[in-house]
Amino acid sequence: MSLDAATVRRIASLARIGVGEDEIEGLRTQLNSILGWIEQLNEVDVTGIAPLTGAAQMALKMRDDVVTDGGDPDGVLANAPERAGDFFVVPKVVE
Amino acid sequence: MLTDLTLAVARAGLARRDFSATELTQAHVDAVEALNPTLNALITVTADQALAQARAADAALASGDDRPLLGLPLAIKDLFCTKGVRTTAGSRILGPFVPPYESTVTANLLRDGAVFLGKANLDEFAMGSSNMTSAYGAVVNPWKRRQDADAVLVPGGSSGGSAAAVAGRIALGATGTDTGGSIRQPASFCGIAGIKPTYGRCSRWGIVAFASSLDQAGPFARTVEDCAILLRSMAGHDPKDSTSADRPVPDFAAACARGVRGLRIGVPREYRADGMPGEIEALWQQGLAWLRAEGAEIVDVSLPHTKYGLATYYIVAPAEASSNLARYDGVRFGLRADGGDLRELYEHTRAEGFGEEVRRRVLIGTYVLSAGYYDAYYLRAQKVRALILRDFTDAFAQVDALLTPTAPSAAFAQGENMDDPVAMYLNDVFTVPASMAGVPAMSVPAGLDGNGLPLGLQIIGRPFDEETVFAVAAAIERAAGFDALPAIRPGAVAAE
Amino acid sequence: MDAGTGYTIEGASGTWEVVIGLEVHAQVISNAKLFSGAATAFGAAPNTQVSFIDAAFPGMLPVINRECVAQAVRTGLGLAAQINLVSRFDRKNYFYADLPAGYQISQYEHPIVGQGTIEIELDGGITKSIGITRLHLEQDAGKSLHDQHPSKSYIDLNRAGVALMEIVSEPDLRSPEEAGAYLRKLRTILRYLGTCDGNMEEGSMRADVNVSVRRPGEGFRTRCEVKNVNSVRFVMQAVEAEARRQIAVWEEGGTVEQETRLYDVARGVTRSMRSKEDAHDYRYFPDPDLLPLVLEQGWVDALAAGLPELPDAKKRRLMARHGLSAYDAGVLVAEQATADFYERLAAGRDAKLAANWMLGDFFAALNRTGRTISDPPVSAAQLGALLDLIADATINGRIAKEVFEAMVETGDDPAAIIDARGLRQVTDTGAIDAAVAAVLAANADKVADYRGGKEKLFGFFVGQVMKAMAGKGNPALVNDVLRRHLAGGG
C-alpha cells in the first residue's frame, strides 16, 4: 500500500496536525519509506494467532465507588492557556 | 571526588558521616553548573530544591533515619511529572506546563529520601534513539572517539539526558523510561548500566505516555547494584495504574551477589544481525565466555520472530502514541497557537508544538488505525506481537536468561543516521523484542570498541524475574571490570 | 416480528414504512465517575467535579469503578440479556472541545452486555418485542456552552468521564408511537433497577435516533442518525420529521446520505451536524491503559439475586393474583413508586376496589393538586383506612368519595372526618323504614306506576331515600326495605 498526497492530507486532518502544501511531498516520501519497510510483516504467517493487546497478562482490577477527587477547579484550570471564570475557553464551536 | 562515588558507596559514606548530604549534593550541583552547558543533559535544574532536600536529609540522618535513598542526588527524566516543577517531555507543546501532581515513581524515590537535581533531557515524547529530537536541544554524550575527538557523539535515546548525566557524573543515578530500548540503548552508548524492568513492575501513573502497552520506567546508574537499589525504590504496585502488577518487590541488590553457577544462559541465534561490527560480535562471545567461566551453561536458542520486532513496534507504538498525544490540543494546558476556529487552533497548536519525528509517528499511527487499514497493519502487528511473546515463552522454557548485544553499534555522531528514519529505527533492533514481550532486560557496560567507546551487553529475563537479570549482569560487570572513564566529567573537562 | 402499530406515511408516490433503531445513552447512577474518583452529582459549579484524569492531564490513567460495572450488569439482567464475562474497553478517537483526551473510552468489539429484549405496550392492548443489540459502558463527554460569549465556547468538564450505558436497539421500531413506548418502557426498567434516574431534562437519558424509510416489503435503505434527542416527545417528533425529509429526498429522485443530524426543536426539522465530519473514522483500538474486564459468574449471580421485581413480572403478578385488567396493571406498574403505593394499599384488602380507587379518585387528586406519588396528599395507609371503613360498612361508597375529598383537603384520617361530620352510615332499619315510608307517601303516583309494571322506577326511589337520609343510608338495607314496602309489605 502506498500513500498518495490526498491520503497524507486526510491523515493529517484526522490527526489535527496542520501540514503545509509544501510539506506534503516530503511527508509522503518518508511515510511511504516507513510503511514499505513495515510491509515485511506480510511474510509472517499469523493464521489462528490471537492478537496480543498488551504485555500485562492479568484481569482488570476495580476500585470502590467512592468520591476521592475533584473539588479543585483552580488546580484543573491553572495551566489553561485561556480561561473565563472557572471555564476553559475555545473559539466558538458550531455544531 | 564525591561525584565519582557509586550510589552504594555514597550511601555508606553518608551513613558513616564521612561527608554530609549537603556536601554530596553541592558537589553534584557544582558539576551540573560546570558541565550541563556542555552536555545539555538537564532541561530544568532544580539546584535550590536539591540543596533544601539535602539539608533535610542531613537532619534526618542525624536522627538515625536510614531510608534507602536518603540524601542521594538523582536526575529525573523530564517525562516524569514532578509536582510544582516544569515538565516538558522534551516537547514545545507542553510549553510552560507545571504538573500539580507527582508521578508515582518519583514519589516513591522522594519517599525513600532521594534528592532531585533536575529534569533530564530526552527525545521529544521519548520518540528517538539519539536525543536529537528534543525541543530543548541535543544532548552530548560525555564520551569521545579516540580517533575523532571533535565529533560530538549522541548519548542514544530517548533517555539520553539521564544517561549522559550519570555517565558524566553530574548525578549518582537517574530515572529513565523504556518503550523500545530507551533505557538500554543510551546506557550502552554512555557506558553505564540501565534496566527496563518487567512491564507492570513500575507504575506508569504520572509519566507522560508515549506507547502505553510498552512504556516502562527504570533506573540508570554506574553499577548494576546501584540500579538494583534504585529499582527497589521505584517499583511496586500502584492501584492508580490498572496495568501495574500486584506483586511484592524483591531485594534486587541481594540478587546481584548470587552468581550464575548452574544458570542456563540462552544465545538467540537471530541476534547475529547482518553487518553487525565484529567488535560487538567479539564482545558478545566474551560475555558468554565470562558466564561459562562463572559456572553458567550456555545454550543456543531461537527467537524466530526477532527480525519482525522492529516493524511490529513501528506500528504498535505510533498507533498508541497517535491516541495518547491527542490530548495536546491547546485547550487545558501547554502551548496554544491561535486559529480562527477550533479546528485551526488544534492544527496550528499541534503543527507548532510537535517536532518532525513526533509528527511523523502520529501520522503513521493515525494511518495504521484508520478505516480500511486497521486489519492490515494494527491487527496484524498485534498478532506478530503474540508470536514474539511466544518466542520468549518458549525460550524461557529452556533457559533462565538470554544474553545479546544491546545495540548494533557504539554511539554515533550527531548528524549521522539522520537522513533516513528507518536507519535510525534500526538502533533498537536488539532492544525492541523484549519490550514487545514485556520481559525485563538490562544493559551493562562490557567493553570498549576500537575507538574507545563503550559497548553494552543485554541480559533478558523471565517476566518478573529481574533478580536473575541482576545476577547475570553483576557477573558480567565483575568479569568485565569496566573502569574506563568518559572524556567529559568533573575535573576532566578543563583538561580537554 | 409482531404487528405493532401498522404506521405508514403516504408520500406523493405511495406508501412508506419507517424503520427506527434507538441508541440510548443512560447515565449510570454512581457516586464517582467511571474511571476517576470525581463526583457525578448534577448541577455542580463548573469544573468542580473534575479530576486530572477527567481533564486528560499528562500521565493520568483510568481505573474502573466496580459499581458502574455492577450497574451495567444489573441493567443487562433486567433486559434479559446476555452478560459477557469477558469484555474490553476501546478508544474512540476524535477531537472535540469537550473531549479532553481526544478519545472516548468505550466498548466497541466486546461489550459487557449482548442481546436482550424489551416488551413494549401499544394502544389497543398490543404488545411487541423489541430486540436489544447490546449494552456497553463508556465515558460521557464534558459540556460546551455556546451562549456565554459572542465568539467563544466555554467548557465545563464536570460531566466528562461520568459513566454511561449505551443501550442499542435492533431496528425493530416502526412508528413514532413505538419509539416513544420503547423509551418509556426502557426508562421504567432503568428506574426499577436503580441504574439510571431516567431524567431526560437533566440529560441523564439521551437518545440517538436512527431513522430510515422504505417501501413496504423492501429491505433497509440508508439510515441517518439524529443525535442527542432529550425527551420522549422530541424523539417522536424527530422520527416523523426525519422520515418525511427522507421520503422527500427519495421521491425527488435523490439519495439519502448516511450522516449525523440534529433535531431542531424550535423548527421541527432535522439538520446536518457540522462537527461530525470525521464521524466515520474513529480509529477504534483496544485501550492499552486498561486490561480485559473479566467478571466471575458468581458475582453476576449475586447481582441477579439482588434485582427487584421488574415491571413486566409485577404486572403479570397483579393480573394473576388480583384479577386486574392488563391496562390497569400496566398503569400501576409504570412507576416503581406507584406500584409500591398500590401494593401497600391492596395488602389485605379488596385488590380490585383498591385499584379502582387509585386509578380513579386518587390519580385525579394527584393531578388536581400537582403532587406526585412520592409526595401524595393522602398516604397509602390513609387511603387504606378509608377502604376499610367502606368494607366494614361504616360508610358507603358515595360518602367515601366525600370523605376522600376532605382527606385531600385537610390531610386528616378518614375516621376523624367521618366522626366530625357525622357521616357514619345509617344501619338502623327503623330510621330506614321511616324514610322509605315518607318517600313512598310523597310519590303515590309513581308507586302506582311501579306496581303497574314500571320497575325501572326502583332506582328513583333509592335515590329519593338516600337523599332524604343525606346519603348515609346503608345501600343494601335501603334496597331491602324499599322492596319490602313496594311489594306491599308495609
Ligand SMILES: [Mg+2]
Ligand atoms: Mg451513537
Ligand SMILES: [Zn+2]
Ligand atoms: Zn455512545
